[in-house]
Amino acid sequence: MTINRHVQISVAAHSGDYSKEDEERARVFVREAAKCNPILILGGYWGLMKVVVDEAYGLGLKVVLMLPMEKESVDPPPGVISIRTGMEYRARSVPLARSGDVLVALGGEVGTMIEVLMAYAMGKPVVVLTGSNFSTDGLAASFPNGFDRRRTAPVNYVDDPIKAAQLACSGAGARLAGDWGGEDV
Amino acid sequence: MTINRHVQISVAAHSGDYSKEDEERARVFVREAAKCNPILILGGYWGLMKVVVDEAYGLGLKVVLMLPMEKESVDPPPGVISIRTGMEYRARSVPLARSGDVLVALGGEVGTMIEVLMAYAMGKPVVVLTGSNFSTDGLAASFPNGFDRRRTAPVNYVDDPIKAAQLACSGAGARLAGDWGGEDV
Amino acid sequence: MTINRHVQISVAAHSGDYSKEDEERARVFVREAAKCNPILILGGYWGLMKVVVDEAYGLGLKVVLMLPMEKESVDPPPGVISIRTGMEYRARSVPLARSGDVLVALGGEVGTMIEVLMAYAMGKPVVVLTGSNFSTDGLAASFPNGFDRRRTAPVNYVDDPIKAAQLACSGAGARLAGDWGGEDV
Amino acid sequence: MTINRHVQISVAAHSGDYSKEDEERARVFVREAAKCNPILILGGYWGLMKVVVDEAYGLGLKVVLMLPMEKESVDPPPGVISIRTGMEYRARSVPLARSGDVLVALGGEVGTMIEVLMAYAMGKPVVVLTGSNFSTDGLAASFPNGFDRRRTAPVNYVDDPIKAAQLACSGAGARLAGDWGGEDV
Numbered sequence A, B, C, D: 001m002t003i004n005r006h007v008q009i010s011v012a013a014h015s016g017d018y019s020k021e022d023e024e025r026a027r028v029f030v031r032e033a034a035k036c037n038p039i040l041i042l043g044g045y046w047g048l049m050k051v052v053v054d055e056a057y058g059l060g061l062k063v064v065l066m067l068p069m070e071k072e073s074v075d076p077p078p079g080v081i082s083i084r085t086g087m088e089y090r091a092r093s094v095p096l097a098r099s100g101d102v103l104v105a106l107g108g109e110v111g112t113m114i115e116v117l118m119a120y121a122m123g124k125p126v127v128v129l130t131g132s133n134f135s136t137d138g139l140a141a142s143f144p145n146g147f148d149r150r151r152t153a154p155v156n157y158v159d160d161p162i163k164a165a166q167l168a169c170s171g172a173g174a175r176l177a178g179d180w181g182g183e184d185v
Helices: A020-036 A047-058 A089-099 A110-121 A135-142 A161-174 B020-036 B047-058 B089-099 B110-121 B135-142 B161-174 C020-036 C047-058 C089-099 C110-121 C135-142 C161-174 D020-036 D047-058 D089-099 D110-121 D135-142 D161-174
Strands: A008-012 A039-042 A062-067 A081-084 A102-105 A126-129 A155-158 B008-012 B039-042 B062-067 B081-084 B102-105 B126-129 B155-158 C008-012 C039-042 C062-067 C081-084 C102-105 C126-129 C155-158 D008-012 D039-042 D062-067 D081-084 D102-105 D126-129 D155-158
Touching: A008 A089, A008 A110, A008 A161, A020 A047, A020 A161, A039 A047, A039 A089, A047 A062, A062 A089, A062 D081, A081 D062, A081 D089, A089 A110, A089 B089, A089 B110, A089 D081, A102 A110, A102 A161, A110 A126, A110 A135, A110 B089, A110 B110, A126 A135, A126 A161, A135 B135, A155 A161, B008 B089, B008 B110, B008 B161, B020 B047, B020 B161, B039 B047, B039 B089, B047 B062, B062 B089, B062 C081, B081 C062, B081 C089, B089 B110, B089 C081, B102 B110, B102 B161, B110 B126, B110 B135, B126 B135, B126 B161, B155 B161, C008 C089, C008 C110, C008 C161, C020 C047, C020 C161, C039 C047, C039 C089, C047 C062, C062 C089, C089 C110, C089 D089, C089 D110, C102 C110, C102 C161, C110 C126, C110 C135, C110 D089, C110 D110, C126 C135, C126 C161, C135 D135, C155 C161, D008 D089, D008 D110, D008 D161, D020 D047, D020 D161, D039 D047, D039 D089, D047 D062, D062 D089, D089 D110, D102 D110, D102 D161, D110 D126, D110 D135, D126 D135, D126 D161, D155 D161
Parallel strands: A008 A039, A008 A102, A039 A062, A062 A081, A102 A126, A126 A155, B008 B039, B008 B102, B039 B062, B062 B081, B102 B126, B126 B155, C008 C039, C008 C102, C039 C062, C062 C081, C102 C126, C126 C155, D008 D039, D008 D102, D039 D062, D062 D081, D102 D126, D126 D155
Antiparallel strands: none
8 A cells, every 4th residue: 555545445234223332423424534534435415424424525535336226316515426337226236345445334234244244254354333223233243253253354342433434444455465455266 | 937937046155165064054055945946156166166066966956156357267067057247255245136036045154144134225135044164153143133223135044944935936026026125214 | 067067048139029920930930949949138027038038937947037126026928037137228238148058139220239248358159140130231231240349259140049049058168267258348 | 416526437457467658648648637636446456557646746736546356465665555355456446436527547457447347338428549559449440420229328449648647637417417327227
């Protein structure tokens, strides 16, 4: 990584309703992450993802959306890049997870969990923000040290969104070394 | 489902080494499933997946492989259909999970777990064979009733491969009603 | 190719209306191709593709459908395998073109033309049946020797469906040697 | 389109060697297109695509690369966004073509031609720069009014890169109205 390179952070977050506290923690995460001027990659412009996009837009960050085919016609703020993947929800999560130097989960249900596991399977560092009101909170108890016995990537559970952002910003060193994302796991 | 329709069973299984017991249980599963003359869909021809393919081939079952781009040049038995997906491991798991009327996990690590969660997220019935020597065994303890709070699909944990096959054969009634696989979860 | 291996033939054909003559030629193609007991891979169960599927089903051939997300809920004859790709039309054409040892175009519009060019770009032998009432007829005049200056794969124009089938059956020798489909062209 | 919305221009261009004249025309295109402050979407950072990316980077434009799995580890200038699609060449062209409000072909071989036909099939306006030294020049003679008899999208052939850029910048009005990209063509 050269000094000028921007970290690409994949952000996994819930697609539906969220609490005031979840919203505030998502905003805190973005404001802290903005300090390393990252590129944020998200899977849509609805639910808790929309909070992240709007906060990032306000801060002038580069944001890319990997839109599933079911919802390609959303209308994000100007300058936010919309990639119309032509693929269903789970398929669009693949380039989302694969394009980040690190993946951060801000809380969500099974779709978010799948993105966490995908990133791990690809050898990407993962940061899971706990203390949310979502099912992802349960990952820390079930998989404290990684999602299988291979430990293909570091998994960090933190309940502080500032710490999550700092970990994400420092995660750029773990980029894939080559064209491949590892073995079939 | 008409009387003649073949159940399409997606089979998720480990890509690497396995025990003698895991192998035997996989073969028992296939022999029992053969009674409903299903179409089996797998993600490759290596590891425990190869055991399933070879057993199914010996019984004359229709088998389709969703091959990841990293390993498209495998050479399965004649008549086994090779779909070269042109996609990496996790991406090829999407049509694998999506094409089954039901998904059965015979034991595996994070790649198998992802396929289980994908099928669930798509609203497909899932059968997880426990008592293997793989990380999927842990799912029963962590997620006894489903993988998130939405319960989008039934999840069955069984430690008997005959029972797993019977559940799979009966699972065809749960096909997707339309072109969509549900909401962003 | 071993003696027992089945040729996988990707069949590109029109998605909409067709003439009686186009239908008859499609059926003649399938009947002749059946002599090498191929696996047929098609992109749907509508339009001229449906004619091919029904004829192949009647002859007991193995048939796989690469269904686009827009039309995953079609109901083909029993035993015909439905792969629900979770991808839009053009994306589902990639595994269609990639999975064949050869691609045969029985006549179609731009979607069929794209599949022809994809197969060529992947280094697959292509057979285009001319004398149809479709835009693919124009390819012979525009690109008599290949679709660009690189000649990455042989392109055969024939107006006889029997000859098209014989070429397809003999085309299995040209399989990809490895996991890759060549260069970015 | 609101007044502030940035046009997303998909740029298809050759992956290999190019002439000095092709390079200069590509640069002229980018400099003129920069006047509408577009987001540029390209399929890689090699060949003539690299010229476009470097010129756009110098002008401060937002650039997104849809990288094929075979070449995901390229190292573009800082701030250029790399989407690692996890898909082979032709598959990665789908989100490339689908994400643009318009697609411009600056000259290329069959890969570029496929992207042109894909965009047309998706109902996107297409601009083909002629007078290059590439096979795309032949499209104007073969398909002067569109690539099939359906005329699903406007096709513009121009030999002036300034005019090509102006057309691209004005093409944003033709966005997809909904989540779908039209019929199976």
